[in-house]
Amino acid sequence: MEDKYALAKRFREVILNGTWIANTNYNDQLTNLDWKIATTQHQSLNTIAALAQHIHYYINGITNVFKGGNLDIRDKYSFDFPPITSATQWQAFLTKFWNDAEAFAQHIEQMPEAQLHGKFVAEKYGTYYRNIDAMIEHSYYHLGQIVLIKKLLLTTNN
Template sequence: MNLPTELARHQRAVYFGGNWTSVNLQATLADVSWREATTLRPGFNTIAALLYHVDYHTGAVLGGLRGGPLTAKDAYTFNLPPVQSAGDWDALRQQAGRQAESLAALIEQLPESRLDEDLTDPKHGSYYRNLQGLVEHAHHLGQMVLLKKLLRPAGPS
């Protein structure tokens, strides 16, 4: 087994399907309107904010894999630009999908021997820790699924 290939497969699966849970971001968000995505329920983040949050971290690690520094700041992970139309919402979903695929493609090219090395700086931990962590982090998807259910009227029993 080639571990980078497996990590890339898991990255794609949580975004595009084929994982054990049979739930993925693309399918879950496909029928979410921009109004649903931006509806704030007291005590919760919006679906759009959660997607932005996941994508923000993906973009940060993607930059590190491309040789740049990890510049992500926790204070900015929910700084979602305004989503005021279906076009804005579509752009956010497309951006997340593109970054997920770009990340998976770079992971596949990563020599397995690099997985134990620090990603840009020792304070960030190893490549493996960051790449596996992104897959786990993308499972904010569960919150998105629950919010989607809360925002829609219950169907017939």
């Protein structure tokens, strides 16, 4: 399997449909999760919604580069989102998250191998491959947080 197909598969696994690494994924954890739970803060931890929006922020920022745009995302803005205040807003966000994640994976699959191993925006950022791999790892890191926070909240609220 070419690198790009393996990366796209790994990305889909963590966000959309896999169980290979964590025995779960964002879709499993967030679909059917009540918006009130998703937006509840436990002590000083980020909310589940904020963590999901954070990952979505990076997916969109990297996708913009895939499309030939600039790398406009900044860490300092990666948790700046308007609050989700209804089930409708939560569902709309999730729909956008799943659609944008699938588009991200499709961009990877369509990428020429030479580009995949080429410079991502600037030398200091490494290659496209490295950035896609980092996006996958970053997603797993926050998925673990989401799983734990969800368990804390569901245990506390029962």
